[in-house]
Amino acid sequence: MRIVLDAMGSDAMPVPDVEGAIEAARVFTEDTIILVGDEQRVKAELGKHQTTGLKLEVVHASEIITMEDKPGLVGKAKPNSSMHVGLNLVKDGSADAFVTAGNTGAAHAISTLFTLHRIPGVKRPALSAIIRLRGSEVVIVDAGANADAKPDWLAQFALMGSIYAKNALKLTNPRVAVLSNGEEEGKGTEQTRAAAELIAQMPLNFIGNAEPKDMLKGHVDVVVADGFVGNILIKSMEAATSTMAGALRDELMAGVFTKIGALLARPAFDRVRKQIDPFEVGGAPLLGVNGVVIIGHGRSNAKAIKNAIGQARSAVSGRVIESIKMGLQSAPIK
Amino acid sequence: MRIVLDAMGSDAMPVPDVEGAIEAARVFTEDTIILVGDEQRVKAELGKHQTTGLKLEVVHASEIITMEDKPGLVGKAKPNSSMHVGLNLVKDGSADAFVTAGNTGAAHAISTLFTLHRIPGVKRPALSAIIRLRGSEVVIVDAGANADAKPDWLAQFALMGSIYAKNALKLTNPRVAVLSNGEEEGKGTEQTRAAAELIAQMPLNFIGNAEPKDMLKGHVDVVVADGFVGNILIKSMEAATSTMAGALRDELMAGVFTKIGALLARPAFDRVRKQIDPFEVGGAPLLGVNGVVIIGHGRSNAKAIKNAIGQARSAVSGRVIESIKMGLQSAPIK
Numbered sequence: 001m002r003i004v005l006d007a008m009g010s011d012a013m014p015v016p017d018v019e020g021a022i023e024a025a026r027v028f029t030e031d032t033i034i035l036v037g038d039e040q041r042v043k044a045e046l047g048k049h050q051t052t053g054l055k056l057e058v059v060h061a062s063e064i065i066t067m068e069d070k071p072g073l074v075g076k077a078k079p080n081s082s083m084h085v086g087l088n089l090v091k092d093g094s095a096d097a098f099v100t101a102g103n104t105g106a107a108h109a110i111s112t113l114f115t116l117h118r119i120p121g122v123k124r125p126a127l128s129a130i131i132r133l134r135g136s137e138v139v140i141v142d143a144g145a146n147a148d149a150k151p152d153w154l155a156q157f158a159l160m161g162s163i164y165a166k167n168a169l170k171l172t173n174p175r176v177a178v179l180s181n182g183e184e185e186g187k188g189t190e191q192t193r194a195a196a197e198l199i200a201q202m203p204l205n206f207i208g209n210a211e212p213k214d215m216l217k218g219h220v221d222v223v224v225a226d227g228f229v230g231n232i233l234i235k236s237m238e239a240a241t242s243t244m245a246g247a248l249r250d251e252l253m254a255g256v257f258t259k260i261g262a263l264l265a266r267p268a269f270d271r272v273r274k275q276i277d278p279f280e281v282g283g284a285p286l287l288g289v290n291g292v293v294i295i296g297h298g299r300s301n302a303k304a305i306k307n308a309i310g311q312a313r314s315a316v317s318g319r320v321i322e323s324i325k326m327g328l329q330s331a332p333i334k
Numbered sequence: 335m336r337i338v339l340d341a342m343g344s345d346a347m348p349v350p351d352v353e354g355a356i357e358a359a360r361v362f363t364e365d366t367i368i369l370v371g372d373e374q375r376v377k378a379e380l381g382k383h384q385t386t387g388l389k390l391e392v393v394h395a396s397e398i399i400t401m402e403d404k405p406g407l408v409g410k411a412k413p414n415s416s417m418h419v420g421l422n423l424v425k426d427g428s429a430d431a432f433v434t435a436g437n438t439g440a441a442h443a444i445s446t447l448f449t450l451h452r453i454p455g456v457k458r459p460a461l462s463a464i465i466r467l468r469g470s471e472v473v474i475v476d477a478g479a480n481a482d483a484k485p486d487w488l489a490q491f492a493l494m495g496s497i498y499a500k501n502a503l504k505l506t507n508p509r510v511a512v513l514s515n516g517e518e519e520g521k522g523t524e525q526t527r528a529a530a531e532l533i534a535q536m537p538l539n540f541i542g543n544a545e546p547k548d549m550l551k552g553h554v555d556v557v558v559a560d561g562f563v564g565n566i567l568i569k570s571m572e573a574a575t576s577t578m579a580g581a582l583r584d585e586l587m588a589g590v591f592t593k594i595g596a597l598l599a600r601p602a603f604d605r606v607r608k609q610i611d612p613f614e615v616g617g618a619p620l621l622g623v624n625g626v627v628i629i630g631h632g633r634s635n636a637k638a639i640k641n642a643i644g645q646a647r648s649a650v651s652g653r654v655i656e657s658i659k660m661g662l663q664s665a666p667i668k
Contacts, residue, residue: 070520133574134581144515147523181478181565189481189562212566212573228523229563231515232546236570239546240467241578247468247609248582251602258602264595268585275581 006100007037020305071105087115097292125288149226151194177210282307340434341371354639405439431626459622483560485528511544616641
């Protein structure tokens with residue numbers, strides 16, 4: 001397998017990107033990682049590590065997309081960006097998947113409009129994130145690609161999310177729900193109620209509405225929302241847990257006894273931290289484009305990059321793209 | 335001041351309701367608390383406490399609204415409910431405010447359509463909750479009354495939320511923002527962008543878009559959203575903090591040393607718990623109806639009820655209704 005990594009993606013690029021690629025090459029020894037980016041900077045970074053025998057290649061790209069670049073303009077404005085060059089390697093068959101920790105909107109626009117394009121029949125590609133908290137793993141789709149979304153788009157998100165849950169969470173029959181402000185049937189918005197009606201007719205294990213607490217209690221595997229609400233959901237949970245962790249740290253350090261207590265309790269804190277660490281997951285696939293694209297957080301560290309590459313591998317070997325093509329045929333939405 | 339409490343509101347009614355009323359009567363000694371509900375049950379509950387000298391009255395209401403009652407039907411179906419009777423006491427001037435921990439939709443419908451009605455010029459009343467986490471206090475409006483909302487409704491929510499923040503958070507010039515999936519101007523949905531344009535023209539301290547993390551970092555005082563998104567926001571934060579607290583408890587109890595550590599660190603945990611306790615706030619006012627209405631959580635305990643009564647007192651003494659009337663005149667929205 002050949003996986004492209006955007007070496008100029010993360011906020012601290014190319015440092016965590018290159019390090020993550022090296023870690024991945026050490027673990028996934030049969031695969032080749034292709035680092036796309038400023039050749040000089042990438043090779044300089046590679047030179048700081050012991051890489052003998054690792055299957056790493058470098059492909060030059062002269063332009064870099066920043067978080068400030070406008071997604072709607074960057075495809076034309078920077079045709080030689082590491083995203084553009086990297087996605088074209090997947091398009092022309094030179095590679096099997098693309099991974100980036102860069103600008104989500106730009107990756108969305110360049111893959112959809114300039115390089116891979118959509119799978120035929122897909123209305124809108126959607127970002128499909130995995131939320132992990134205390135052992136529960138839930139796919140949330142759309143996690144942020146389409147702020148305004150129509151009910152029939154949401155129905156396709158449900159289908160694609162279910163296929164991804166089978167692949168990434170190893171579930172045979174994922175429970176699919178529409179995110180709502182209450183479990184009762186009448187709850188939600190006009191959009192979510194119309195989406196629920198469509199999803200109920202699809203060959204999916206649809207369980208109705210789900211509230212945020214249902215996700216963390218393990219009652220549901222795939223939660224469907226538009227990209228605005230899905231993004232607010234994820235960001236609210238992240239903000240709440242990190243604020244609570246900060247409050248705990250401050251209060252524990254405020255007294256001598258609580259400090260000693262914290263020291264003794266350290267292994268428990270470490271286990272909880274691991275349970276809420278977003279970097280354990282890696283990234284989120286952009287489902288619906290005609291090729292495997294994984295988008296990681298800008299704050300990604302090397303572990304997150306390595307895990308995102310691992311996600312790309314699973315999506316390729318699990319034939320997620322082919323499954324979406326077949327799923328669309330069995331559940332066409334007009 | 336005379337404050338009506340729906341004695342049949344909370345999930346465990348009338349126990350926490352009556353106890354909360356007694357606690358309030360002990361603290362707010364100049365005010366009268368009017369308990370509305372099944373006279374026999376309320377008096378039986380009162381009889382379990384020492385209430386001599388407390389200003390408590392009981393008004394009978396023969397019907398009880400449950401969480402299963404449909405908000406759209408209950409106003410006609412149960413005209414003698416404790417909500418209906420209690421809200422009429424405010425409407426006819428026999429009392430100054432109404433507090434309930436009951437069915438939010440029912441309280442919304444009965445106050446808006448059957449009893450108090452809207453303040454002239456108000457498009458839709460909105461629920462205005464206060465989120466507290468690690469010292470930050472933020473008003474979120476709408477917290478759940480209007481799942482589908484138009485941009486001009488959101489603009490009025492901004493105005494009403496700002497007035498409430500002055501009253502409840504004692505701020506002179508609250509910073510108002512629209513909840514969004516990014517701080518940049520182009521982020522959000524068609525609805526939030528249109529709302530932001532309207533709010534920018536109002537005499538408010540509008541600071542643009544805010545993400546969930548901005549709320550917890552103290553960057554904003556009033557966050558505006560439709561009732562669906564606002565509700566998901568609050569529920570996501572609650573679910574995340576309670577899941578994390580549960581994970582922490584389990585991991586701390588999993589080993590001998592971590593258990594000892596937890597014991598020593600107990601004061602720190604207690605301080606954090608208090609920082610995230612939703613019952614410290616009490617309830618949320620339904621802003622825009624022509625009278626003070628505070629709606630608490632169904633799970634309210636006595637402390638939450640007492641604090642909700644305290645909120646009602648502040649809203650009355652702070653003349654929140656009059657301020658909204660004046661605010662609407664100075665910032666009319668067509």
